[in-house]
Amino acid sequence: MEKTINLTLKVWRQNGPKEKGRFETYQVSNISTDSSFLEMMDILNEQLISENKEPIAFDHDCREGICGMCSLYINGRPHGPDEDITTCQLHMRKFKDGETVTIEPWRAAAFPIIKDLIVDRTAFDTIIAAGGYVSVNTGGIPDANAIPIAKVAADEAMDAASCIGCGACVAACKNSSAMLFVSAKVSQLALLPQGKVEAKRRAKAMVAKMDELGFGGCTNTGACEVECPKNISISNISRLNREFLKARFSD
Numbered sequence: 378m379e380k381t382i383n384l385t386l387k388v389w390r391q392n393g394p395k396e397k398g399r400f401e402t403y404q405v406s407n408i409s410t411d412s413s414f415l416e417m418m419d420i421l422n423e424q425l426i427s428e429n430k431e432p433i434a435f436d437h438d439c440r441e442g443i444c445g446m447c448s449l450y451i452n453g454r455p456h457g458p459d460e461d462i463t464t465c466q467l468h469m470r471k472f473k474d475g476e477t478v479t480i481e482p483w484r485a486a487a488f489p490i491i492k493d494l495i496v497d498r499t500a501f502d503t504i505i506a507a508g509g510y511v512s513v514n515t516g517g518i519p520d521a522n523a524i525p526i527a528k529v530a531a532d533e534a535m536d537a538a539s540c541i542g543c544g545a546c547v548a549a550c551k552n553s554s555a556m557l558f559v560s561a562k563v564s565q566l567a568l569l570p571q572g573k574v575e576a577k578r579r580a581k582a583m584v585a586k587m588d589e590l591g592f593g594g595c596t597n598t599g600a601c602e603v604e605c606p607k608n609i610s611i612s613n614i615s616r617l618n619r620e621f622l623k624a625r626f627s628d
């Protein structure tokens with residue numbers, strides 16, 4: 378039988394990047410526990426529009442855990458109170474009737490707030506543009522199939538490649554470090570023969586760009602791994618450190 382709940386929502390509202398933000402409190406009623414968190418946000422926005430109030434700006438695209446857009450900090454946790462999921466995969470059954478839910482944007486200097494709950498994650502794209510790609514000729518599809526790759530390396534590369542660039546690792550980290558993200562992107566290429574050719578240049582360029590963009594340093598708290606919706610392992614950070622040192626001392 379469908380169950381419904383009533384909630385008090387404390388939502389961060391901010392008109393623009395330079396404006397002062399504040400929490401506003403809203404009530405939502407008869408929310409089905411089968412609905413998703415973003416559907417609940419849609420209902421709240423319909424309510425606000427019907428009251429001639431401005432709807433809350435929040436990011437989303439696929440609503441399937443793929444695109445990494447739905448960056449919400451819910452009750453003090455990136456992507457909310459569930460494990461290994463994105464905000465769009467969070468369901469209202471995770472909340473109790475009468476609960477107060479606090480909803481904030483990612484908080485990090487490198488992810489400035491655009492409006493309300495939307496932050497600018499261009500910094501991640503800039504890091505990728507610095508070296509997170511393969512630009513050498515790797516041949517055609519038959520060549521890729523003809524190159525033997527150890528199963529362990531293939532599995533680890535696939536795991537690293539599952540990073541969706543959501544930024545929860547940065548939001549979870551007290552230093553706003555982007556090391557988990559960068560390590561996943563460096564690892565997925567460094568583990569495969571096609572990526573090894575440019576591995577040194579890539580590691581140095583991506584780390585330099587990360588530092589330049591204002592992300593903090595990694596102090597191994599492990600908070601990033603705990604909150605990552607794709608279970609990216611911090612063992613990738615060790616690999617990034619090795620790749621970086623190798624590149625640095627082989628010049």
Ligand code: SF4
Binds near residue numbers: 545547557
């Ligand atoms: S490492 Fe995890 S938390 Fe960080 S951007 Fe990738 S998927 Fe998101």
Ligand code: FES
Binds near residue numbers: 440465
């Ligand atoms: S909206 Fe695409 S991952 Fe959540």
